[in-house]
Amino acid sequence: MRAPLAERLRPASLNDLVGQEHLTGQGSILQKAIQQGKVPSMILWGPPGVGKTTIANIIANSLQVPFYTLSAISSGVKDIREVIDLAKQRHAVLFIDEIHRFNKSQQDALLGAVEKGIITLIGATTENPSFEVNAALLSRCQVYVLKPLGEAQLRQLLDQAMQKDEWLASKKIELKETEALFNIAGGDARKLLNLFELVVDTLWEEDPIIFTNEKVMEIAQQRVAIYDKSGEQHYDIISAFIKSIRGSDPNAAVYWLARMIEGGEDVKFIARRMVILASEDVGNANPNALLLATSCFQAVNLIGHPEARIILSQCATYLASSPKSNASYMAIGAAQGLVSQTGDLPVPLHIRNAPTKLMKQQGYGKGYEYSHSYENNFSMQEYLPDAIKGTKLYDPGKNPREDELRRYLKALWKEKYGY
Numbered sequence: 001m002r003a004p005l006a007e008r009l010r011p012a013s014l015n016d017l018v019g020q021e022h023l024t025g026q027g028s029i030l031q032k033a034i035q036q037g038k039v040p041s042m043i044l045w046g047p048p049g050v051g052k053t054t055i056a057n058i059i060a061n062s063l064q065v066p067f068y069t070l071s072a073i074s075s076g077v078k079d080i081r082e083v084i085d086l087a088k089q090r091h092a093v094l095f096i097d098e099i100h101r102f103n104k105s106q107q108d109a110l111l112g113a114v115e116k117g118i119i120t121l122i123g124a125t126t127e128n129p130s131f132e133v134n135a136a137l138l139s140r141c142q143v144y145v146l147k148p149l150g151e152a153q154l155r156q157l158l159d160q161a162m163q164k165d166e167w168l169a170s171k172k173i174e175l176k177e178t179e180a181l182f183n184i185a186g187g188d189a190r191k192l193l194n195l196f197e198l199v200v201d202t203l204w205e206e207d208p209i210i211f212t213n214e215k216v217m218e219i220a221q222q223r224v225a226i227y228d229k230s231g232e233q234h235y236d237i238i239s240a241f242i243k244s245i246r247g248s249d250p251n252a253a254v255y256w257l258a259r260m261i262e263g264g265e266d267v268k269f270i271a272r273r274m275v276i277l278a279s280e281d282v283g284n285a286n287p288n289a290l291l292l293a294t295s296c297f298q299a300v301n302l303i304g305h306p307e308a309r310i311i312l313s314q315c316a317t318y319l320a321s322s323p324k325s326n327a328s329y330m331a332i333g334a335a336q337g338l339v340s341q342t343g344d345l346p347v348p349l350h351i352r353n354a355p356t357k358l359m360k361q362q363g364y365g366k367g368y369e370y371s372h373s374y375e376n377n378f379s380m381q382e383y384l385p386d387a388i389k390g391t392k393l394y395d396p397g398k399n400p401r402e403d404e405l406r407r408y409l410k411a412l413w414k415e416k417y418g419y
Helices: 029-036 052-063 077-089 104-116 151-164 179-185 189-202 213-223 232-246 250-262 267-285 288-303 308-321 327-342 357-361 400-413
Strands: 042-045 067-071 092-097 119-125 142-145 173-175 209-211
Touching (some): 042 052, 052 067, 052 092, 052 119, 077 092, 077 104, 077 119, 151 179, 179 213, 189 213, 209 213, 232 250, 232 267, 250 308, 267 288, 267 327, 267 400
Parallel strands (some): 042 119, 067 092, 092 119, 173 209
């Protein structure tokens, strides 16, 4: 029985790797580290199928040291200690897939070996390591962000497969249409190659094998799982969930929530997305939304599956039923755009910090009006750089709470910002 296509084509060197040029291309961070034989312990953070395991294998091969692999799903502290004992005899690379699933004690078991250089740790995660990897371990590792593959890179993978794989090279294959292949793959090389092989298997008797969107969709629908936590359904369903809440439909929101829970989705992932939504889509229309979503995230971490579903449902239905505003989200976007456009404008002298005598002599802090010394705790002074003074970035949304904020700001600033 042949190995899956994605495994047969796994690159053995950085030169063969498709994508992640910012990390592995000529003159890049990892390329230099491998050349010098000084590879740091690292966390590779990115979506599925973008090269995390492949990079770990390439590093181990390049350093010519033993390579051990553990899965956070099935391994425990005992397994970690066994690898560390082996590495004490000869330095090794330890690759831990889905390291975000390790609990604190499991992560702590790695600290000493990483710090002393007994092992070079390479952790792979699809989740933000700031949330999922404890601070002590994170401080001992470099974090490298991997990107989804673009269409040009996915096409390059298909061309490589048809040229280099003996089994595929024995058949004439014509890629008439690739849109369905690329859409289902969603930037995931493993998913693309496995689907490509599945279609070839199904159409093996045809000569030539002609890929069309219709054929790919028909075959994919027959064989793709209802909910794949690491694939297209993962992104489609979380998208449907978020858009249902944004659209103020608690019924649809709780349905998509149930789909994720029944599919085994990580409850912390769902809770974290709701924290973001509470600020991005509800915002100051209902400030309590962020408080509830944050409490939901904390409670889910304490409770875990399956009872966490009740907490998630409460939060999802509350957010969906709340008035909506993206005014804060739009404000930071506008502010960042303004910063990109205008660069590092000087801070007005009167609101600069003046900790030294020299700074005071240069006018730092001179003329600053302490707000609490004025009526209504407000002084109409300028806080923006001269080049952009009077620029309105926050425009309160049209809802009762932000209408109140608008009236308050207008009473303070008069006509300055056009509130």
